[in-house]
Amino acid sequence: MITLRSVLYILAFALFIYGLMGLTGPRTAVRGNAIAAAGMAVAVVATLLTPGLGNWGLIALGLVVGTVIGIPAARQVKMTAMPQMVALFNGVGGGAVALTAWVEFRENPGFQGEPAFVPIATLFAAIIGSISFWGSLVAFGKLQEILPGRPIAVGRLQLPLNVLLLVGAVACAVVIGLGSDVELLLVAVLVLAGLAGIAVVLPIGGADMPVVVSLLNAFTGLSAAAAGLALSNTAMIVAGMLVGASGSILTDQMAKAMNRSIPSIIAGGFGGTAAAAPVTSGGPVRSVSAADVAIQLAYAGQVIVVPGYGMAVAQAQHAVQDMAKLLVDRGVGVAYAIHPVAGRMPGHMNVLLAEADVPYEQLKEMDEINDEFARTDVALVIGANDVTNPAARNDPSSPIYGMPILNVDQARTVIVLKRSMRAGFAGVDNALYTDPKTAMLFGDAKSSVREIVEELKAL
Amino acid sequence: MITLRSVLYILAFALFIYGLMGLTGPRTAVRGNAIAAAGMAVAVVATLLTPGLGNWGLIALGLVVGTVIGIPAARQVKMTAMPQMVALFNGVGGGAVALTAWVEFRENPGFQGEPAFVPIATLFAAIIGSISFWGSLVAFGKLQEILPGRPIAVGRLQLPLNVLLLVGAVACAVVIGLGSDVELLLVAVLVLAGLAGIAVVLPIGGADMPVVVSLLNAFTGLSAAAAGLALSNTAMIVAGMLVGASGSILTDQMAKAMNRSIPSIIAGGFGGTAAAAPVTSGGPVRSVSAADVAIQLAYAGQVIVVPGYGMAVAQAQHAVQDMAKLLVDRGVGVAYAIHPVAGRMPGHMNVLLAEADVPYEQLKEMDEINDEFARTDVALVIGANDVTNPAARNDPSSPIYGMPILNVDQARTVIVLKRSMRAGFAGVDNALYTDPKTAMLFGDAKSSVREIVEELKAL
Amino acid sequence: MTSQEAQRTSVGVPRESTPGERRVALVPGVVERLCAQGLDVVVEPGAGQAALIPDDAFTKAGAHLGDPWSADVVVKVAPPSAAEIAKLPRGSTLLGFLAPLTDPDVVARLREAGVTGFALESVPRISRAQSMDALSSQANVAGYRAVLLAATECTRFFPMLTTAAGTVKPASVLVLGVGVAGLQALATAKRLGARTTGYDVRPEVADQVRSVGAKWLDLGVSAVGEGGYARELTEEERAEQTQRLNAAISGFDVVITTALVPGRPAPRLVPAEAVRRMRPGSVIVDLAGSAGGNCELSEPGRTVVEDEVTIAAPLNLPATMPEHASELYARNVQALLELVLVDGRLAPDFSDEVLAATCITRSDPGEGHP
Amino acid sequence: MTSQEAQRTSVGVPRESTPGERRVALVPGVVERLCAQGLDVVVEPGAGQAALIPDDAFTKAGAHLGDPWSADVVVKVAPPSAAEIAKLPRGSTLLGFLAPLTDPDVVARLREAGVTGFALESVPRISRAQSMDALSSQANVAGYRAVLLAATECTRFFPMLTTAAGTVKPASVLVLGVGVAGLQALATAKRLGARTTGYDVRPEVADQVRSVGAKWLDLGVSAVGEGGYARELTEEERAEQTQRLNAAISGFDVVITTALVPGRPAPRLVPAEAVRRMRPGSVIVDLAGSAGGNCELSEPGRTVVEDEVTIAAPLNLPATMPEHASELYARNVQALLELVLVDGRLAPDFSDEVLAATCITRSDPGEGHP
Amino acid sequence: MFLADLAILVLAGFVGFAVISKVPNTLHTPLMSGTNAIHGIVLLGGVLVLGSGVDDLGSQLLALVAIIFGTINVVGGFLVTDRMLGMFKRKPEPARKDAEK
Amino acid sequence: MFLADLAILVLAGFVGFAVISKVPNTLHTPLMSGTNAIHGIVLLGGVLVLGSGVDDLGSQLLALVAIIFGTINVVGGFLVTDRMLGMFKRKPEPARKDAEK
Numbered sequence A, B: 001m002i003t004l005r006s007v008l009y010i011l012a013f014a015l016f017i018y019g020l021m022g023l024t025g026p027r028t029a030v031r032g033n034a035i036a037a038a039g040m041a042v043a044v045v046a047t048l049l050t051p052g053l054g055n056w057g058l059i060a061l062g063l064v065v066g067t068v069i070g071i072p073a074a075r076q077v078k079m080t081a082m083p084q085m086v087a088l089f090n091g092v093g094g095g096a097v098a099l100t101a102w103v104e105f106r107e108n109p110g111f112q113g114e115p116a117f118v119p120i121a122t123l124f125a126a127i128i129g130s131i132s133f134w135g136s137l138v139a140f141g142k143l144q145e146i147l148p149g150r151p152i153a154v155g156r157l158q159l160p161l162n163v164l165l166l167v168g169a170v171a172c173a174v175v176i177g178l179g180s181d182v183e184l185l186l187v188a189v190l191v192l193a194g195l196a197g198i199a200v201v202l203p204i205g206g207a208d209m210p211v212v213v214s215l216l217n218a219f220t221g222l223s224a225a226a227a228g229l230a231l232s233n234t235a236m237i238v239a240g241m242l243v244g245a246s247g248s249i250l251t252d253q254m255a256k257a258m259n260r261s262i263p264s265i266i267a268g269g270f271g272g273t274a275a276a277a278p279v280t281s282g283g284p285v286r287s288v289s290a291a292d293v294a295i296q297l298a299y300a301g302q303v304i305v306v307p308g309y310g311m312a313v314a315q316a317q318h319a320v321q322d323m324a325k326l327l328v329d330r331g332v333g334v335a336y337a338i339h340p341v342a343g344r345m346p347g348h349m350n351v352l353l354a355e356a357d358v359p360y361e362q363l364k365e366m367d368e369i370n371d372e373f374a375r376t377d378v379a380l381v382i383g384a385n386d387v388t389n390p391a392a393r394n395d396p397s398s399p400i401y402g403m404p405i406l407n408v409d410q411a412r413t414v415i416v417l418k419r420s421m422r423a424g425f426a427g428v429d430n431a432l433y434t435d436p437k438t439a440m441l442f443g444d445a446k447s448s449v450r451e452i453v454e455e456l457k458a459l
Numbered sequence C, D: 001m002t003s004q005e006a007q008r009t010s011v012g013v014p015r016e017s018t019p020g021e022r023r024v025a026l027v028p029g030v031v032e033r034l035c036a037q038g039l040d041v042v043v044e045p046g047a048g049q050a051a052l053i054p055d056d057a058f059t060k061a062g063a064h065l066g067d068p069w070s071a072d073v074v075v076k077v078a079p080p081s082a083a084e085i086a087k088l089p090r091g092s093t094l095l096g097f098l099a100p101l102t103d104p105d106v107v108a109r110l111r112e113a114g115v116t117g118f119a120l121e122s123v124p125r126i127s128r129a130q131s132m133d134a135l136s137s138q139a140n141v142a143g144y145r146a147v148l149l150a151a152t153e154c155t156r157f158f159p160m161l162t163t164a165a166g167t168v169k170p171a172s173v174l175v176l177g178v179g180v181a182g183l184q185a186l187a188t189a190k191r192l193g194a195r196t197t198g199y200d201v202r203p204e205v206a207d208q209v210r211s212v213g214a215k216w217l218d219l220g221v222s223a224v225g226e227g228g229y230a231r232e233l234t235e236e237e238r239a240e241q242t243q244r245l246n247a248a249i250s251g252f253d254v255v256i257t258t259a260l261v262p263g264r265p266a267p268r269l270v271p272a273e274a275v276r277r278m279r280p281g282s283v284i285v286d287l288a289g290s291a292g293g294n295c296e297l298s299e300p301g302r303t304v305v306e307d308e309v310t311i312a313a314p315l316n317l318p319a320t321m322p323e324h325a326s327e328l329y330a331r332n333v334q335a336l337l338e339l340v341l342v343d344g345r346l347a348p349d350f351s352d353e354v355l356a357a358t359c360i361t362r363s364d365p366g367e368g369h370p
Numbered sequence E, F: 001m002f003l004a005d006l007a008i009l010v011l012a013g014f015v016g017f018a019v020i021s022k023v024p025n026t027l028h029t030p031l032m033s034g035t036n037a038i039h040g041i042v043l044l045g046g047v048l049v050l051g052s053g054v055d056d057l058g059s060q061l062l063a064l065v066a067i068i069f070g071t072i073n074v075v076g077g078f079l080v081t082d083r084m085l086g087m088f089k090r091k092p093e094p095a096r097k098d099a100e101k
C-alpha cells in the first residue's frame, strides 16, 4: 500500500510539473490546467490509500463541504472579480496549513520524540500559513472594495509595529521549538503572524494588490512544502516547492510588468515611502507589455491598425508591416485605417506604408472603415493622436471639434503605442487614453512594434 | 558527517543544474561549464568525506592517474578531433559504470540481502555501461578514421545478431537477478552487451556518428543514475538522470538539425534501410540551421551580405535589412556587396535595398569590396549564384569564364541561402557550394532570413 | 439655356480662361454628389477639356451644359479676369482662388460688382477646415510634380544603380522650405531613390522632415510666424541664412524650393553664385515663382539653363496634373459649398470662423466686414 | 590639330549630329581612364554640350579638342550619317550603334568606305560581355525615363494618397514586354507608388516580374526565341494575344510597351480599339517607336492625344538623360575598346566570340566574314 | 529521510524556476491562479492528520476546517483558472483562410 | 529510501527536460560534451565501492580502473568543453561602436 501511494505521489507531482509547463504558454494553458487538476485527483486518491486512515466520515464531510462551497464560488464569480477570488482561495489554502499545524501540535504537544526538523517545519508552516490567510483576506477586501483601496497605515509606527508582531510570532515559535507544550503559545504564534499579515498588507495601495496576492501565493506554496516536510509527504513537498519557486518568479515578472519592484512594494507594507503605485497624469492609465499586446492581437478575429504621425517619426512602417503579416498568417483579419489628415502631409501614411509594401487592399479610407470599428476586436493605434480624439465628436469647445475622426473608441479593445501622454499636433488631451478599454504601450513606436513582432513569433 | 555529505551532494547537483542551464546559451556557456565542474569537485570532496572510507591509497592513485591522462588528452586534441574525443570520454564513463557494477557483484555475489531494486539497477548499469563503452569506442574509431566511416554490416543477419546479443545479455542478467552468484554470468553480461554495442554502431554511417555519440552519452547518464540508485547516492542519481534527460532531448535536436530521425538512425544499427545520411547531389554539402547562422553572424567582426536574384524573387529585402540592423546593433560590421549584374536588370539590387531603406553607405561596388572578403569572417550569400561562381575565374571552359565575380570564396566562412542545389541564370554548377568552408541554409530566402532574425534576437 | 430651372440653387462651372490653367473647379464625381444634394450644376461646354474630362462625363453625372456665369454660385479655380467678373450678376456668389493678398484688384472689382467672394486661399488652417484647404491639396500636387519635373530635367538618374556598365550614385535632393509641397517633394524624391535633405526656418519641421525619411539641414536660423506659417526674416538673419545655404547648396544635384511667406515676396534662398558652384547638369525647381521665386536666376514661368544648371520656375504645377488636381480642388470646393449652403439654399453664417476668414467681399456687407 | 600626335593610338569623339541626340560617346571620367592607358583622346568642341558637359571637363580629363574624324578609332553613339562616313579615312575603325539589322545602308556605306565597324547592338548577351552591352545599359535608362514621361503626361497621381480632400487611388501601370527596359520601368513605377503588372511572351519572365514587386499578367502565350530574345509570334498566337490583351489593357491608367523582336517590326500589342476603351486621361508610352511601335495609334517621335488618351512614342529616351546615359554608354565603349586594343594598339582578335559577333565590316576582310 | 526530502525540495525548486521562463502578462493571472490551486495540496495534510486518528473534538473540528479550506482552494482554484483561460479556448480559425491577396 | 530516490530520479529528469529547450546547433557539441563530463560522476561509484573496503586484488584492480576511467571522463570532459567554447569567450566589442551612420 505504502509503495503504491508513493508511486502515485510521484505520478501526481509529475502531472503538476507537466501541467505547470503547459500553463506558461497560451496554446497549452487550458490543457495544462486540466493536467494539474488530474494530478491533484491522483494525490488525493493516493492519500486516501494511506494504511490505517481513520475518521473517514469527517474526511468525506470536509471534502464534500469544500467542494460544495468551491464550485459555485468559482462558477459564479464575475470575470472582473477574478483577482479577489484568487486571493480568497489562496487565503483558505494558507489557513488550511495553519490549522493543520495547530492540530499537529495539539496531537503531540511539544513535538515529543520528533527529530528537530519536524517542529521547525511545522512552526514555519504555521507562521507563513497564518500570514498568508490574513494577508489574503485583506487583499481580497481591498480588491472587492470592502476595504478602501488606498494605503491604510499608522504612519511612522508602522515599521516597529510590523517588526514587533513578526518577532513576537517567531519568539513564541522558538519557545515551542525548545520543547514547550503550552497550546496558548501556538495560538499566539497564529494570532501574531495573522496580525502581521494584516498589518503588512493594509498599508499597500490597491494598485499593487495583484502583486501582493501573487507573493502570498508563493508564500502559501512554501508553507505547504514545509508542512510536507513535517509530514514527510513527497507530493506536498514537491507541489509546495513548485509553487513557491514558480510563484516567486511569477511575482517578479508581474511586478516588472507593472513597473514596480517587489522590495519597494514590501517596503510599502512596512510604512516605506514608495507605498503607492505611481499616479500617471490625468486619470488612470492602463499600461501593458508588448507580450500582452501580442496575445491580444494573436487571438483577435479582426484588427484595425491606425497609423499616425508617430509611426512616421519612428519610421516604424516596416516593423508594422512585419507584424501585420504575422497576424494575417495566423488567420487574423488586418486592415489599416488611414485618416485623411494623419501625419503631416497629404498622403503621409500612404507613402510610408507603400514603402513597406503594404498591399493597397489593406488600406481603408475613414468612411469605408469607420463602421467596422464596432465589429473589431482590437484597434491598434500607432503614434496617432488627434485623428482618434473623441473630443472632435463631443466637445464643442475643443479646437478640433467638428473634424471627422476614426471611431477607434468603438472597438472592443484599444491599444495605443506612443512615447508618453503628450498631446499631438492640435495640442489637446485625448480622452481615449483614459478610457477603461484602452491600454497604452509606451515607447518609441518602432521598438514597441518590434517587440510585439518578437512576442508574436514566440507564441 | 553523513549529513554534511548529503548537504554537499545537494549543493553539487544544484551546481550541475545551474551549470547546465548556462551551457544552453552562448553568453553563459563558458561560465556554465565552470560551474558544473565546480559541482563535480564538491561531489568528489563530499564522497571522500564518507565515514569509514578505506583504500585511500588506491583511490588517490586512481584520481591522480585519471587526471594525468585526462588533462593532456583534452589539452592537445585538435579542434577538428573534438567529437571523437567526446566519444572516448563518454566511453570510459560507461566503462567505469560497468566496472563498478562488476566489483559490486564480486563483493556481494548474488546481491544477498539487498532489496530487489539493487540488483536490477546494478545489472541495468552494467549492461548500458558496457554498451556505451564499446559503442563509443567504435564511434571513436569511425570518427578518427581508424575504422572506415561507411556502414559495416552483416546484411540481413544484422537484426537477428543484434537482438540475440541483447537478449543474451539480458537473460544472463535475469539469472543473476534471480539469485545466481556465478561471476562468469556477469562477465557474460558485460561481454554480450559490449558486443551488442559494437554490433549496433558498426552498421551506422560515419555521418550519423555525432548523433550516435550523443545518444550513447544519454545512455551513460542513465547508467550512472542506475548506479546511483543501487548505491543510493543522490548526487549520482541526479547528475545521471539530468544527463539522461537533457541528453536525449539534445540528441533529438541534433538529429533534427541534420534532417535525420533517431529511430531511423537506430534502425540503421539494426540493418534497417535508412542506414546512411542522404547524399546531396554533387559532392558533400554542409547544411546548417538558421540558429547556427545567427550565432556565426553574431560573433563575427565583419559580415558581407551578397544579395542576388534569389533575394529579389523571395522579396526578402526587408528581412535582410532587419537582420543587418540587429547585427550592427551588436557591433558587427555589415556591408552589402553589389555585383554589377546581380539580379535580372541593371540596378536590381539597388531598387530592392533602397525600398528596404538600406543606407546607401552600406552598399559597396564589386571593385571596392572584393579585397575585403579575405578579411571578412562571414560572407552571407542570399540567393546569388553566378556572381559568386569561382568557375568564372578558374575554368576557361565555363560559359561564365572571364566575368568578374565577387571573391566570396576568400571569406573565412561562407553561408549560402537558397532553395536547392539548382543552378542560376547561366545554368552552371557552382563549386562554392561544395567548398568545405561553405555552409548551405536551404529554403526560401525570405523565410530563412526571418528565421535568422528570430534566432539573433534570442541570442 | 440659363440656370433658372426650378427653384434649385444653381452652381456654375466655367471653363478656365487663364493660359496654362488646365484644371476645372468641379469634376464629374463631385458633380454627382452635389446633384444628389439637390443642386443644379451648369457646366460650360469644354470646361473639362484641358483636363481630358469630356463634356459627357459631366452630363452623365447629372450636370447640364450651359452658361455658368448666371448661376447663383460660380465656382472657379484661377482668380477671375475683369471680363469674367463683368459676367457675374450683382448679388451672385463666387468661390475660388481669389488672390486676396497678392492681387487686391480682384477684390476691388468683385466688391464693385456686388459679388460675394469666398477666397479658398483664406481658409484658416484649423483641423476642422482641412477638407476645404485647397492650398494644401494643390501644394501636395505641386510637390509631387516638382520632383517629376526635376527628374525629367536632370541629366542624371535619381536612384543609385549598380550595373554592368558601372555604378550610378544616387542623386541628392535638397528641399528648401518644407511646407506641404516640400514634404511631398521630399517623400516623392525619396521614393525615386534619391538621398533627400530638407531645410526650413521653422524648427518643428525637423521631425517632419525625418518622418519622410529625409535628413534635416540645420543652419541655426529659426523664424516661426503666425498660424503655422513662417515669418519674414530680419536682415541679419537673411544674410546669415544665405551665406550658410550658399555653402550647402553646391553639393546637391537637385534643389527644390517652396519657401513662401504669406503676402510677402518669396525669400531669396538661392543666389546666382550658389548656382554657379553647382555641378553641370544639376537642376533647380523653384515653386515660389509666382511670388518672385526663391532663386535669383529663376525666370517665373520659364525653364532656363544657366552655367549648365537647369532652372525651372513653373507658375502653376498643379495644372500640369489636371484631373487629380481638379478632383482634390473640387472636393475642397464641395466642402466649402456645404458650409455656405443650408438645406440647398445660399445662407452663409458669417459668424462661422471659417466663413468669416474666407469671405473677402459681400454683396450685402454685414457689420464691420470689408 | 590632327591626331597623329606621337605614336599613340588616337580615339576620336565627334559631336553627335542626329537631331535630338544629346548623348556623347565618351564622358570625362572614362576619357581620364583611357588617357591613363596611353590613348590619345580627341574631342570635337561642343561634343558634350547637349549633355551639359562643358568642353573643359574633357580637356581637364586629358583629352584635347580637335577633329575627331581622323583618329584611329572613332567612337559614336548614333549610327553615322552618309556625310559622317565620308569623313572617315579608309582603314579607320568605328565603334557605336551601327543599326546592322535595321539600317543595312550604314553597313554598306561603311564597307564601301573601307572602315572596320563594331556595332554595339551586336554584342552577344553572354555573361562575359555584359560590360559592353550598350543595349542593356541604354534600355535601363529608357525604362526609367519612360516612367517619368508617363507620370508627367498622366493627369493623375501615380501613388495612392489619402488626404483631407479625398483619397486618390494608385495608378495601375502595365508594362508589355519585360526585357531590361520593361523591368526597370516596373521597378520605377512601383517606387513611385503605382500598382504594377508585367506581361511578356517569354514565360521565365514571370519570376523576374515578381522580383520587382509587380504582378504577372498571364495570357497563356509563350514564344521563346534564341539568345534570350523573343521570337515573332505566329498568326494565331498573335490574334489570341491581341484579343486577350485588348480586354486587359482598358483597366490600366498607364501602359508602357517595350516589346521588340530583333530585326523584325515591333509586335502590335495595343490596337486602336483598346485605346478607345481606356479611361480619359490615361497614358501610353511606346518604347518600340523606332521599330514601328507596339501601339496602333503611336506616331513615332510624337506625343498625340487620341480619345482623351495620351500616346507618347519617343524615339530616343536615353538621350533625354544625357549625362548618365552617356556615362553608361562610355563605359560600354571603353570595355569594347579594351578588347579591340592590345597594348594600346589596334589588334582585334576576330576569333574572339564577342568581336566576331560585333564586327560588321572589316577594312581587311578576314576569311568567311562579311 | 529528511535529507532525501531536502533533495526533493531543492529539485522541485529548480523545476519551478526552470519551468517559468518569460510568461506573457496576459497569462500572469491564470498562472498565478493555477499555481494557487496546486498548493491546495495542503488538503492532504488535513486528511493525513485527521485520518491519523485524531479523536479530540477540537482537533477534529480544526482538521475538518483545514480539509474544507484545502478543498475549496483546490476545487475553486482549478475551476477559476479554467474560466480565466476561456479566451484561449476559442482558437483562431485555421490560419491562411482569407490571407493576404 | 528507494521511493525517495525514485522521486529524486523523476524530478531530476524533469529538470533535465526543462533546462534544455531549443539549443542552437553551434552549441550542440559543447553541450553534449558538458553533459558528458557531468556523467563522469560515476567516478563516485568507483570510489565508494573501493573505499567500502574491497580487499580482493582483482576487485581492487577493477575498481581502480573504474576510478581512472571516471576521472578521465570528468577531467577531460570539462576541459574539452571549455576549449570548444573558446569562440564564445571572445565577446563582441561593446555594441554600437561603429554602428550605422
Ligand SMILES: NC(=O)c1ccc[n+]([C@@H]2O[C@H](COP(=O)([O-])OP(=O)(O)OC[C@H]3O[C@@H](n4cnc5c(N)ncnc54)[C@H](OP(=O)(O)O)[C@@H]3O)[C@@H](O)[C@H]2O)c1
Binding pocket: A307, A308, A309, A310, A311, A313, A314, A340, A341, A342, A343, A344, A345, A346, A347, A348, A382, A383, A384, A385, A386, A387, A388, A417, A418, A419, A420, A421, A422, A423, A424, A425, A426, A443, A444, A445, A446, C127, C130, C136
Ligand atoms: N495630414 C496633413 O496634411 C496635415 C498637415 C498638417 C497638420 N496636420 C495635423 O496633424 C495631426 C495628425 O494627426 P496624427 O494623429 O497623425 O498625429 P498627432 O496628433 O500629431 O499625434 C502624433 C502622436 O505620435 C506620437 N509620437 C511621436 N513620435 C513618436 C514615436 N517616435 N514613437 C511613438 N509615438 C510617437 C506623439 O506622442 P508622444 O510624443 O507621446 O510619443 C503624438 O501624440 C492632425 O491634427 C492634423 O490636423 C495634418
Ligand SMILES: NC(=O)c1ccc[n+]([C@@H]2O[C@H](COP(=O)([O-])OP(=O)(O)OC[C@H]3O[C@@H](n4cnc5c(N)ncnc54)[C@H](OP(=O)(O)O)[C@@H]3O)[C@@H](O)[C@H]2O)c1
Binding pocket: B307, B308, B309, B310, B311, B313, B314, B340, B341, B342, B343, B344, B345, B346, B347, B348, B382, B383, B384, B385, B386, B387, B388, B417, B418, B419, B420, B421, B422, B423, B424, B425, B426, B443, B444, B445, B446, D127, D130, D136
Ligand atoms: N543584372 C542584369 O542586368 C542581368 C540581366 C540579365 C541576366 N543577368 C544574369 O543573371 C545572373 C545574376 O546572378 P545572380 O547571382 O544574382 O543570380 P543567379 O545566378 O540567377 O542565381 C540566383 C539563385 O537564387 C536562388 N533563388 C531563386 N529564388 C529563390 C528564393 N525564393 N529563395 C532563395 N533562393 C532563391 C536560385 O537557386 P535555387 O533555385 O536553388 O533557390 C538561384 O540559383 C548572372 O548570370 C547575370 O549574367 C543579369
Ligand SMILES: NC(=O)c1ccc[n+]([C@@H]2O[C@H](COP(=O)([O-])OP(=O)(O)OC[C@H]3O[C@@H](n4cnc5c(N)ncnc54)[C@H](O)[C@@H]3O)[C@@H](O)[C@H]2O)c1
Binding pocket: A344, C125, C126, C127, C130, C133, C135, C136, C139, C176, C177, C178, C179, C180, C181, C182, C199, C200, C201, C202, C227, C228, C229, C230, C231, C233, C258, C259, C260, C261, C262, C267, C269
Ligand atoms: N492644421 C492644418 O490643418 C494644416 C493644414 C495644412 C498645412 N498646415 C501647416 O501649415 C504650414 C504651412 O504650410 P504651407 O505648405 O502652406 O506653407 P507655405 O507654402 O506658406 O510655405 C512653405 C514653407 O516655406 C517655409 N519658409 C518660409 N520662409 C522661409 C525661409 N526664409 N527659409 C526657408 N524656409 C522658409 C515655411 O516655413 C513653410 O514651411 C505647414 O507647417 C503645414 O503643416 C496645417
Ligand SMILES: NC(=O)c1ccc[n+]([C@@H]2O[C@H](COP(=O)([O-])OP(=O)(O)OC[C@H]3O[C@@H](n4cnc5c(N)ncnc54)[C@H](O)[C@@H]3O)[C@@H](O)[C@H]2O)c1
Binding pocket: B344, D125, D126, D127, D129, D130, D133, D135, D136, D139, D176, D177, D178, D179, D180, D181, D182, D199, D200, D201, D202, D205, D227, D228, D229, D230, D231, D233, D258, D259, D260, D261, D262, D267, D269
Ligand atoms: N545574360 C546577359 O548578359 C543579359 C544581358 C542583358 C539582357 N539579357 C536578357 O536578354 C533578354 C532581352 O532583353 P531586352 O531588353 O534587350 O529585350 P528586347 O528589347 O529585345 O525586347 C523586350 C521584351 O519584349 C518581349 N517581347 C517580344 N515580343 C513580344 C510580344 N509579342 N508580346 C510581349 N512581349 C514581347 C521580349 O520577350 C523582351 O522581353 C532579357 O531576358 C534579358 O534579361 C541578358
